[in-house]
Amino acid sequence: MATFISVPLKKSSEVDLVKPLSKFVSATYSAGEEQGEYIRAVEELNKLRRNALGRPLDKHDSSLEILLRYYDQLCAVEPKFPFSENQLCLTFTWKDAFDKGSLFGGSVKLALASLGYEKTCVLFNAAALASQIASEQNLDNDEGLKSAAKYYQLASGAFGHIKDTVLSALNREPTMDISPETVGTLSLIMLAQAQEVFFLKATSDKMKDAVIAKLANQAADFYGDAFKQCQYKDNLPKYFYFQEVLPVLAAKHCIMQANAELHQSILAKQKKRFGEEIARLQHAAELVKTVASRYDEYVSVKDLSDKINRALAAAKKDNDFIYHDRVPEIKDLEQIGKAALVKATAITPPLSQKFTDLFEKMVPMAVQQSMSIYNQRKAETVNRLVGTMREATNLCNGVLASLNLPAALEDLSGDSIPQSIAEKARSIVQQGGLQSIEQLIKDLPELLTRNREILDESLKMLDDEETTDNELRTKFNQRWNRTPSGDLYKPLRAEGANFRSVLDKAVQADQVVKDRYNTHCDMITLLCKPENELNAAIPSANPTKTLQGSEVVNVLRSQLAQLDEIKKERETMEGEIKAVTFDMSTSFLTALAQDGAINEEQLSLPQLDQLYGTYNQRVQASLRSQEELLGQVQTSHQEFSSLKQSNTEANQREEVLKKLASAHDSYVEISSNLREGTKFYNDLTEILLKFQNKCSDIVFARKTERDELLKELQQSIAREPSAPSFNVPAYQSNPAAPATGPTPAPRTVFQPQAPMQPQAKPNPPARPPPPSVTPQAGSSYTPNNAPPTVPVSGNPPPVAPPTQAQGPPYPNYQGYPGCYQMPMGYNPYAAYGQYMPNMPNMPNMPNMPYMPYQANPGQGGYPGAPPAGSYPGYPQQPPQQQPYYPQQ
Numbered sequence: 001m002a003t004f005i006s007v008p009l010k011k012s013s014e015v016d017l018v019k020p021l022s023k024f025v026s027a028t029y030s031a032g033e034e035q036g037e038y039i040r041a042v043e044e045l046n047k048l049r050r051n052a053l054g055r056p057l058d059k060h061d062s063s064l065e066i067l068l069r070y071y072d073q074l075c076a077v078e079p080k081f082p083f084s085e086n087q088l089c090l091t092f093t094w095k096d097a098f099d100k101g102s103l104f105g106g107s108v109k110l111a112l113a114s115l116g117y118e119k120t121c122v123l124f125n126a127a128a129l130a131s132q133i134a135s136e137q138n139l140d141n142d143e144g145l146k147s148a149a150k151y152y153q154l155a156s157g158a159f160g161h162i163k164d165t166v167l168s169a170l171n172r173e174p175t176m177d178i179s180p181e182t183v184g185t186l187s188l189i190m191l192a193q194a195q196e197v198f199f200l201k202a203t204s205d206k207m208k209d210a211v212i213a214k215l216a217n218q219a220a221d222f223y224g225d226a227f228k229q230c231q232y233k234d235n236l237p238k239y240f241y242f243q244e245v246l247p248v249l250a251a252k253h254c255i256m257q258a259n260a261e262l263h264q265s266i267l268a269k270q271k272k273r274f275g276e277e278i279a280r281l282q283h284a285a286e287l288v289k290t291v292a293s294r295y296d297e298y299v300s301v302k303d304l305s306d307k308i309n310r311a312l313a314a315a316k317k318d319n320d321f322i323y324h325d326r327v328p329e330i331k332d333l334e335q336i337g338k339a340a341l342v343k344a345t346a347i348t349p350p351l352s353q354k355f356t357d358l359f360e361k362m363v364p365m366a367v368q369q370s371m372s373i374y375n376q377r378k379a380e381t382v383n384r385l386v387g388t389m390r391e392a393t394n395l396c397n398g399v400l401a402s403l404n405l406p407a408a409l410e411d412l413s414g415d416s417i418p419q420s421i422a423e424k425a426r427s428i429v430q431q432g433g434l435q436s437i438e439q440l441i442k443d444l445p446e447l448l449t450r451n452r453e454i455l456d457e458s459l460k461m462l463d464d465e466e467t468t469d470n471e472l473r474t475k476f477n478q479r480w481n482r483t484p485s486g487d488l489y490k491p492l493r494a495e496g497a498n499f500r501s502v503l504d505k506a507v508q509a510d511q512v513v514k515d516r517y518n519t520h521c522d523m524i525t526l527l528c529k530p531e532n533e534l535n536a537a538i539p540s541a542n543p544t545k546t547l548q549g550s551e552v553v554n555v556l557r558s559q560l561a562q563l564d565e566i567k568k569e570r571e572t573m574e575g576e577i578k579a580v581t582f583d584m585s586t587s588f589l590t591a592l593a594q595d596g597a598i599n600e601e602q603l604s605l606p607q608l609d610q611l612y613g614t615y616n617q618r619v620q621a622s623l624r625s626q627e628e629l630l631g632q633v634q635t636s637h638q639e640f641s642s643l644k645q646s647n648t649e650a651n652q653r654e655e656v657l658k659k660l661a662s663a664h665d666s667y668v669e670i671s672s673n674l675r676e677g678t679k680f681y682n683d684l685t686e687i688l689l690k691f692q693n694k695c696s697d698i699v700f701a702r703k704t705e706r707d708e709l710l711k712e713l714q715q716s717i718a719r720e721p722s723a724p725s726f727n728v729p730a731y732q733s734n735p736a737a738p739a740t741g742p743t744p745a746p747r748t749v750f751q752p753q754a755p756m757q758p759q760a761k762p763n764p765p766a767r768p769p770p771p772s773v774t775p776q777a778g779s780s781y782t783p784n785n786a787p788p789t790v791p792v793s794g795n796p797p798p799v800a801p802p803t804q805a806q807g808p809p810y811p812n813y814q815g816y817p818g819c820y821q822m823p824m825g826y827n828p829y830a831a832y833g834q835y836m837p838n839m840p841n842m843p844n845m846p847n848m849p850y851m852p853y854q855a856n857p858g859q860g861g862y863p864g865a866p867p868a869g870s871y872p873g874y875p876q877q878p879p880q881q882q883p884y885y886p887q888q
Helices: 018-028 033-053 061-080 115-135 142-170 180-204 209-232 240-270 274-294 302-323 365-402 419-430 433-479 490-527 531-537 551-579 585-595 600-643 648-719
Strands: 092-095 109-112
Touching: 018 033, 018 648, 033 061, 033 115, 061 115, 061 365, 092 115, 109 648, 115 142, 115 180, 142 180, 180 209, 180 240, 209 240, 240 274, 240 302, 274 302, 365 551, 365 585, 365 600, 365 648, 419 490, 419 531, 419 648, 433 490, 433 648, 490 531, 490 648, 551 600, 585 600
Parallel strands: none
Antiparallel strands: 092 109
């Protein structure tokens, strides 16, 4: 009786995980020990998939452990890699577990770039393998019963989990085997079988009949629910698998109900309710009889039937002779209670007992994204503070250069190079002079061109693939049911447009730097010359040595020294600001574990304020001090200028010194800008190469998916009829030969079908009567009314094809010269079955098949006559065609 249902496994195509995941690791993590560890973990993950899906699995715990470990690893790795169609694209292909395919088409399969799809299919295989392991358990001992119940509950929980999550995991219509309707039905079947195992365990342990009855009644209820759900779903019965499962479910429902009635009858006997005992036993006997008559080929109930019948006979005998208790109707009896001892196992990873995360040290993608946004906020804060200080320093230098300070204080002699100008000239020469700037300016267009080419090539790959996708979508219309490339590439195109905008702004910034260089090129060239040539290029003026010891000069020098201190303090502060570090990953991981999500802004802003709040205050204080000092410097400079002797030569000299000081400041800024621009272009090249790899990967994945879909479409088109059906004219149709044997009616477990009515055979053509012959040994015979002898030459005349079924062949008797065969379509009589005067022994029997001629028992054979039923010279009927005339 113990027939249990197991589920077949899905089959997967091979997928290379190493290449795309290793590429992501190399692009995301810097080279070092951490990167090498992650790449080795990727190789282990690929090996784990091959072990779980790339080979046949034994029905053993160790095989299930491998599947569960791979499922746990998929759950652990999912948040740590950006698996999606437009980022890290991995296409997984799985075949339908129940669809066996056809000779030309192959089984149904689905390919999706979704890790959720891979997880769903792996969990389905784990549930299927658990059902197979459970069905292999020895149910004659406690250990086997416990294991079977555990695995059935695990399978039920896994199928139920798929039912709840498959649609959200796939975002499209799944194959029928993992659809919510199918896995929901399978979950109910597994739960019913687990309940049956508990019933067997209770029976084996000889528990109270009341408990056993409740367990059996609950199992019957589970089987009934599974049968109804399986029968009411339109798509499920088309599978051969469910056609075989349905009768088992119906039989198990009746068997469990019969067991419940049997044990409840024992309870009724104990309570002296003998009529109830007989009623329940009669109901149990009817249920078992139904199973034996309808589902005997699936489930054997002989032992149970004998047990019930013996109990029923004994109960009837005792009641008839002793108790005489009234036997009630089964509908009037009290309902048997139910006791559900099974529950679908909750699917909460890790499911494997030996699971260890291969990527334990890798932070989840949510944390990585939050860290990226945090680092961007941090960089913006640092750049804002540093930029504010640099802008203030440039403003200070510009004001001092416009006042010719400190050169005006150093040039009191009027005929030598001021000390500050000489130092600035030496600084420019040490930094490479004009040649270094020209080389940097020359390199910028090459870097820009390289970045533009990478970006254009990346977007061209997307354009070409999208064009092909649109063409195929136009060609196949609704059959081309994959995500449109235009929708899929929107994030990539937005990213590409952002890169192009960045390049355009960089070009504008480059032009500003070049214009500034052209403005100060002459003065920078002058600063790069030797000291004697520089001194000769500066106009001389009358000496103003009388101002050497004046108070205003000392005040200006003090104020300039204070400004230098502010600049040095800013340089120190800039280094401190850039050196600030704080690891936010711990805070993000904690938030993710507690809330399941990360509010990055809420966590980052207070932390950044705490880190850089003090520096922001110091920067603002520095700006206020500079503003006060510059006001004082301007006031002191006005007093200093009023004391100086003003003439044309002095003005020319001061103007040149201002330009030289401004040229030095511009040289420093231009050099810094060009180096930053070069670094920007080089960094952007790496980013664009990653963007190009991302585009290349997704285009390759889309191409693979496109080829798979084209193959499936070609197979489906090949299975379709090439032309619409049409009616063949009657004169072109040949009657089908009758089958060699009866065709069995299809078996069904839903509703009994009426017996098939045999098709009426067409009336056979009439046959002329056999000739009356007087037996003469060794001589030929002449039939009555024989036609005149006509010499035959050549073949008989052509005959039109017959319009009805032909009778058996006419014999060509030996000894009758000159006679050729009668055409099969020829009928010399008006009506079949008419009274034949030359055959007095033949009554008028309409619709009676005609019998072939046979000699009377005592009649001698004709000379040279062949054996009966075999006539030379005429082809026999095909062996598969039965004669219309039954033999006597």
